[in-house]
Amino acid sequence: MALSATTSSCRRLFLLHVTLKGVKCDVGDPSSWTCRLGARRHLLSEDVIKLQEFQRRKVALTFKHGGKGEYVQAFKHKLDRNERILRDELKELLHLCQTPEDMVVAKAAICRYHEENQNVPRMDFKFGPLFMRLCYELNMEEMAADTIKDKTLKGFFPDSTSFNIVMDMLFTKGRYEMALEVLTDMRSQGVLFNKHSYILAFAICYKLNSQRSYRICTTILEEAQLKGLLVPRHAYCFAVALAIKQGDTEKAKSLYSQIMSTNRISQNLQVYVLALNGAWNDVLSMLTQAMDPRSPFVKKPEFSQEVVDAVQRYGEQNPSFRHRVKQVLARLQQSGQVTSLTLDEMLCFTPSDQARPFSKMMQTKNVYRAPGALQSALLSE
Structure with a gap:
C-alpha cells in the first residue's frame, strides 16, 4: 500500500508542467530563427526516454534497501x-544513485564491469541506456557526454x-557543440542510427x-539514402530549415521534394521555400487551398506568423503579385x-500525445538532489 501510494504521488510529480511567458524574437532573417523563452526544445518523447519507468523502479529499490546510502x-x-562486480549488483547501484558523489562511484563501477566483461557477450542487458537515464534524471549531461x-x-x-x-539531454540544455561531438563519436564508433538518431542529428x-554542421547534415543524409534507409519526415524538415538558414534555396527545394507526406511543419516550410524561389502561383494556390479544405471535418492548417511575414516581405519585391499576396494573407489572418x-x-x-512528463532537464540551472532528496520528494503529497 505504501509503495502504491508513493508511486501515485511520484506520478503526480512527473506530470507537473512549467509554463513560462514567451518573449518573441525577431523573425526577419532565417539565420536568426530561435525559440521563444521557455519554449520546449526536447525532441524525444517519454516512450523513448522511459524516464518514468526508470524512476518507478528507483522508488521500489529505494524502499527495498531502506535508502541508498549504505x-x-x-x-x-x-x-x-577489487572484488568482482555482478550484473544485478550494478543494476541496483544505478537505480540508487542520487548525488554527484554517487555518480563517481557509478562511473567507476561501469568501468570496472566493462573491464571484467568486455570479452563476454552481453546480449541480455544493456547498461548504457540505464546509466544515461540516471544522468538525465540527475541533470548531469556533461558526465553523460564524457x-x-x-x-x-x-x-x-x-x-x-x-x-x-545523451544528445537529447544536451539539445535540451542548448549544448549543441557538445551534442555534435557525441554525434561525431557515434558515427566513428559505427553505432547504427535509428529514426530518432536522424532527427537529433x-x-x-x-x-x-x-558550414560544418551543414556539411555533416548533408553527408549523413546522403549516406542514409545510399544505403536505402528511411529518414523520418521530421529529420527532413530540420534539413530543409538548415538549408534555408544557410541560404541554399535550391538545396532546400530539393530536400523538400523528398518529403513523402505533409504535416504542419512541412507545409510551413513548403510555403517558405516556394516564396524564396519566387514560385508565387504555387504559394497563392497552396494558401488558398489551405483556407478552403475539401471537407469541413478537416482542420484547417495553421501557418506561422514568421512564414506569413516572410511571404509578405518577398511578395513586396514582386509588383506582379504584390496585391494578390496581400489579399490572400489578409484572408488567412481573418480565418484564424x-x-x-x-x-x-x-x-x-x-x-x-508523446510529450514526456516534466523533468528537471527543463530547468536552465544545474540542480542536484541532496542525499535522500529523492525518497523525501516521492513521499511528499
Whole structure:
C-alpha cells in the first residue's frame, strides 16, 4: 500500500508542467530563427526516454534497501577491494544513485564491469541506456557526454538509444557543440542510427547553423539514402530549415521534394521555400487551398506568423503579385489560421500525445538532489 501510494504521488510529480511567458524574437532573417523563452526544445518523447519507468523502479529499490546510502557506500568498499562486480549488483547501484558523489562511484563501477566483461557477450542487458537515464534524471549531461566518449569504455554503449538520450539531454540544455561531438563519436564508433538518431542529428546541425554542421547534415543524409534507409519526415524538415538558414534555396527545394507526406511543419516550410524561389502561383494556390479544405471535418492548417511575414516581405519585391499576396494573407489572418508559434518552435516540438512528463532537464540551472532528496520528494503529497 505504501509503495502504491508513493508511486501515485511520484506520478503526480512527473506530470507537473512549467509554463513560462514567451518573449518573441525577431523573425526577419532565417539565420536568426530561435525559440521563444521557455519554449520546449526536447525532441524525444517519454516512450523513448522511459524516464518514468526508470524512476518507478528507483522508488521500489529505494524502499527495498531502506535508502541508498549504505548500498552505495558498500559498493565503494567493494571497488576498493577489487572484488568482482555482478550484473544485478550494478543494476541496483544505478537505480540508487542520487548525488554527484554517487555518480563517481557509478562511473567507476561501469568501468570496472566493462573491464571484467568486455570479452563476454552481453546480449541480455544493456547498461548504457540505464546509466544515461540516471544522468538525465540527475541533470548531469556533461558526465553523460564524457562517459559515452570515453575510449576505455568503447563497446559499452553499442546501442543508438544511449547516444540518443545523451544528445537529447544536451539539445535540451542548448549544448549543441557538445551534442555534435557525441554525434561525431557515434558515427566513428559505427553505432547504427535509428529514426530518432536522424532527427537529433539534423536538429543539432540545424541549431548550430554553421558550414560544418551543414556539411555533416548533408553527408549523413546522403549516406542514409545510399544505403536505402528511411529518414523520418521530421529529420527532413530540420534539413530543409538548415538549408534555408544557410541560404541554399535550391538545396532546400530539393530536400523538400523528398518529403513523402505533409504535416504542419512541412507545409510551413513548403510555403517558405516556394516564396524564396519566387514560385508565387504555387504559394497563392497552396494558401488558398489551405483556407478552403475539401471537407469541413478537416482542420484547417495553421501557418506561422514568421512564414506569413516572410511571404509578405518577398511578395513586396514582386509588383506582379504584390496585391494578390496581400489579399490572400489578409484572408488567412481573418480565418484564424496564423499562429504565433515560430518555425523553430514548430520544429523543436514533441507532439502532445508523446510529450514526456516534466523533468528537471527543463530547468536552465544545474540542480542536484541532496542525499535522500529523492525518497523525501516521492513521499511528499
